[in-house]
Amino acid sequence: MKATDTIRNVFGAWVALVFTITLSVAQSGGVSVPNQILGDETRPVDVVIALDTSGSMENLLDATRARIWDVVNELGRMKPTPELRVGLISFGTDKATEEEGFIIHHVDLTGELDELYAALMDLTIGGGTELVGRALNEALDEMSWSPEWNALRVIFVAGNESADQGAERDDFRIAARAARDKDIIINAVYAGNREQGVVEKWPELARIGLGNFSAIDPSTSSIQIATPQDELLLELNALLNTTYVPYGEKGSDGLANQIAQDGNASRLGVQSCSSRIVAKGGALYNNASWDLVDKTLEEGFDWDSATLGELPENVLEMTLEQRVEFIDAKRAERESIQLRIQAASAEREAFVQAALAKRVGASELGAEMRKTIREQAMAKGFTLDGR
DSSP states (O other), rough: OOOHHHHHHHHHHHHHHHHHHHHHHHHHTTOOOOOHHTOOSEEEEEEEEEEOOOOTTHHHHHHHHHHHHHHHHHHTTEESEEEEEEEEESSSOOOOOOOTTTEEEEEEHHHHHHHHHHHHHHHHOOOOOOOHHHHHHHHHHHOOOOTTOOOOOEEEESSOOOOOTTTTTTTTHHHHHHHHOOOOOOOEEEESSSSHHTTTTTHHOOOOOOOEEEEGGGGGOOOOEEEEEEHHHHHHHHHHHHTBBBTTTTTTHHHHHHHHHHHHHHHHHHHHHHHHHHHTTTOOOOOOBBBHHTTTSSSOOGGGGGGGGGGGGHHTTTOOOHHHHHHHHHHHHHHHHHHHHHHHHHHHHHHHHHHTTOOOOOOOOOHHHHHHHHHHHHHHOOOEEEE
């Protein structure tokens, strides 16, 4: 062997060893390794919404319902593709007891966004004791946060009373420091005047939680902007819904819930309806627990190991080859429709942003949440539209 070959082999082995050690340390949480090195195509993103639903918060609740799909769509522009899960907690509610801290844990972190949206639409207002610190502790301790070292973990906590309520038992400062230790960002959204939000300690919460403070006017945050693309999006959504193939115990309920949430978004207004349709046309909308098209894309799916009793009758009667062809055809049809939705979405987004640019006044909830999640995702190594 030539001396140059020996040197080349030794150098190659050394590089491989260094990379292996670096990767192992990174995966244990020791250092941050760029996503390009690891070759990730997806990355976990966990978002928990902790919402004050006391008697004075109807406008904030409506605004959150109206804008939640906008936040999903903002994340849908990120690369690598987020493995998005969203959880929901309400606090200050009279539907829970004092012993429970007037807090309800509605939905654990889930990737099935219609489940989250249904829970959000079912919320009602009522109550008057808003324990922000305790709500944060509930979110930190009871949500099934991703353990992945490169995950983005975020809490949006929104209310309009002092963040110091109940501090003798659950101080938001201690909760925010605990969140920091768990690499969870806390964003504080005050529903009201910015100066009053400062008095009520919400900026301090965001500062300790390494997040963003926003003061928003909930009464303007559910205003709907119509666009020339809305009618086309409605037509595409009707076509998209025909590509779902319900299976198993959740099948019929899952399909019914999808249609129900389409209706809920439509009742909120044209912008909310179109925003939901855009989300359904993206990679973050997944219903593998009840839709066979999504299920067959899961890693490890095998027709031979599929539980036959869970298959819909028309699929059960097919041969294996026919099943594959049927699902592949549904998937191709869905992807074609989704591409058309995405094209319409780009035009719609430009129209909406131009309309928003003409507005002056207090901050709007959707815009603040989108800006916040975008900045925090990019700080975590995501890029916007691959840039």
